Amino acid sequence: MSEIFQRNCAVLERWPQILQRLLAEAPESLPAELVEGNGSTLSVSGVQLTSRHDRISEAQLQADSLPANSPEVHVYGTGLGDVQRVLLTSRSLQRLHVHILNGALFALVLQLLEQDDWLNDPRVVLTYAGDQTEIKLPFFALPAELVLADDFNARIRDRLVSEVHVGFSNQPFAPDTPENLQLLEQARTLLQRDTDVGVLFGTQPGREVFIIATGPSLQQHLPRLRAIWDAADRPLFMCVDTALVSLRKHGIEPDIVVSIDHRITPRYLPPDNTAHIALVYLPRLDEKLLSAWRGPRYVGYSTSPLYAQIRQQIPRAQLFVGGSVIHPAIDLAVKMGACRVTLFGADFAFPGERTHTGWQDGDLGPPANLSRHWVLDGRGNKVKTQLNFRGYLIELERYIAQHPHVRFYNTSRDGALIAGAEFDPDWTAP
Template sequence: MDEIYQRNSAVLAQRWPAVMQRLSAEDATSVPAQLLEGKSSTLTVAGIQLTSRHDRLAEAQTQADSLPADSPVVHLYGTGLGDLQRVLLASASLQQLQVHILNGALFALVLQLLEQQDWLSDPRVSLAYADERTEIQLPFFALPAELVLADDANARIRDRLVSEVHVDFNNQEFSPDNPENVQRLEQGRALLQSDTDVAALFGTQPGREIFVIATGPSLQQHLPRLLSTGEQAHRPLFICVDTAYVPLRKQGIKPDLVVSIDHRITSRHLPSDDTRDIALVYLPRQDAAMLQAWQGPRYVGYSTSPVYARIRQHIPRANLHVGGSVIHPAIDLGVKMGASRITLFGADFAFPGGKTHTGWQDGDLGPQMNIARHWVRDGRGNKVKTQLNFRSYLIELERYIALHPDVQFLNTSRDGALIDGTAFDPDWTAP
């Protein structure tokens, strides 16, 4: 084992001394690995097989075949046992293979057990820890076992990889050929034609501070002060997401605009009483009767989703950015209205304090707290429970913020997920 490690580490030290230095500090003994025999052999870590135990080469070839044909550059996330690297490097069209380490201790263990210098020595290979970049690179293949086994240091990139892998599955719901989508759009066609294009709101609040209010648990701590702030003559504009509307109104807080995009939203979430002075911004597919009952002005727009591709040809409307959650178009609306500063409330993307939302019972707005199996870092650097889709929503918000450096984004709680690109508002945020 020592000789194998010496040969592997000699290549690493020569080609990537910084990576080798970091790998030398990894504790390979912390990896609960066991040898698993089949027609061939593999390693299992905490019950998770790194590769097939029967035909590792065939598995690697299947993985390679899922990538775009003849791609000159490929990014591989995870190191595995070296099988996929060897298959990819057998292609004459491959000019560069960038390997991103997802679990340093695991790779250090493999370097002790198996010869890896063949692919490590290939001049087309570059090697780095995944966390050295803030964003994933395309085209990529992520080794499934290491999406589960990624260490904490590489968790943010792991989250982005998982989100990207799930995109096609998640988008199936928004197919324009889905009869349910066709029916939803048709039942709302008359309102779509008569309601005002959301573009009429764009540019109407240049330089104004805008509060975007979501429904995360941390909203609860701000409700009394939001009430007093809302009663001031000169105050920020209040935009809330649909599920925050009832909790706000119960506290006497009247938002200026409500944003809603989900067809599962009903009058239970958006009661129409006393809404004459509140604007509703929505995307089609929502229940027409609920929309019709709204007493205030209504504005309608689309997202870039293909579900709207056909109807937009006949009824053009402006776009709002949608990244899976209603908070994305709410923030995008504020930016397009001209905000110089967006302050976020209840934008937790997690379950701080063991709660899922403010103003609703556990499970009212989605899965219950007890099934949460994932985590993100909160504003203090601690792990806080979340669910998979919340992590995807967080990622899309961070990407959106990165594209809008001219707008200042502030967060008001350290209890929820840390949002890259935001600062904590010292006037609203507890230590």
């Protein structure tokens, strides 16, 4: 054990459990090398931990991105200690939470570089990021470790990435873009005519609701769903827009279809023969599709600033939207009074290299072979996904955590593991 490592470990005795975990890590497994410029840094798997020219200036820039004079700050990733040192120069800082994103990487740094200075500061709290279920604000996430995060800390990494990208993800919903202004103006006539979705709230107290999405795992359940649909005393069937085609091919007419995306066309949501199907939608949906829908139509808003002005002029109830149509469908079920929500095809991933049930690979988005991201499935294995799907999963998990009075069930282990949703043993294969 090197002298540097011994000094670092002596300080880490402040957190004996963390120290034992770090001693059990395998830093020798990391392909690390020294990278030099005007200064130097470490590179791991081709990813530089910091600038190789001016680490302190970079750390100062990163620290300056946090709210000024914050008494409590969270740093995700340990890096080479530079950001921690800069932050600890602030007299207003009372607590610095440092969350390890890669245990082996931090163990390697502890062997090579002195970290005892910032670790010894009484304001520092050290944890593994994966020991928490949610991220904390305000935070700075070290960019290199968002790439290098290990599997144990991946769920928190996913939440950090989603939070960092939120501004970019919301750009299409800016209220002042010409396209959005035009779509909302076109929606005005039907918005005034159609029924407020709020009239559905509280109408199904204590009922079970099936929420049917379009993930690949839906395919295996369609025959049994058809048999249940025929039953007299059955759950309420609610589906997302792109699931309607598959359901109708199997003789299932859902009670309610939910749609929110202005790119949905009659190809994906055919309005013919829909007299007995209710449509719940958000403004901006295709006007011709809406006009052709034969069944009852219900309209609401999300909390997006996109609807701020028109919401004042034409009040309607709100549904939760976290990026995917499955969110308002689930929120509607809960607001209708569901005590149990069972999810079908809610995969948020591409099990079996397939993207959706009932559609060709790539019909509803990028094909599976272009995926560069992953989540853990219900068996603990990595399954391909795309970045926005991970964000949708995160928002669903947050929603479930906020509604402990409702039981949520998943019906497949093939897709993403959904925290807070139990596997229904009556539907789920081992």
